[in-house]
Amino acid sequence: MALIRLLQRKPDGEIVFREPASGDVPAYAILSHTWGREExxxxxxxxxxxxxxxxxxxxxxxxxxxxxxxxxxxxxxFWIDTCCTI
Known part of the structure; x- marks a missing residue:
C-alpha cells in the first residue's frame, strides 16, 4: 500500500492517480476547499x-x-481530500 495517493497532471492535461513508493513522495500541492454538490x-x-x-x-x-x-x-x-482518500 502506498504512503499517499496523489493526482498527477500529465503534460497533455490528463489527470491520473499516482501512488508513490514509500519514501519517494514528490512535492505536491494541496487543495483546500469547501465541499459542495457533485464533488x-x-x-x-x-x-x-x-x-x-x-x-x-x-x-x-x-x-x-x-x-x-x-x-x-x-x-x-496535487492532493484533494474528496478524491485522494477512500
Missing amino acids: VIFQDMETSADRSKTRSKAGWKKTQFCAEQAAADGLQY
Whole structure:
C-alpha cells in the first residue's frame, strides 16, 4: 500500500492517480476547499471510472483548477481530500 495517493497532471492535461513508493513522495500541492454538490470522489478517479461522467460533475472545475495552479507553480502532483482518500 502506498504512503499517499496523489493526482498527477500529465503534460497533455490528463489527470491520473499516482501512488508513490514509500519514501519517494514528490512535492505536491494541496487543495483546500469547501465541499459542495457533485464533488469528485475517489471512485470517480479510478481507472475504470467513466471519465465523461466525472468531467460533468460540478466539482470537476475545482479539480482542473488545482491541477492548473499546481502546474503554474511548477508542480505536477496535487492532493484533494474528496478524491485522494477512500
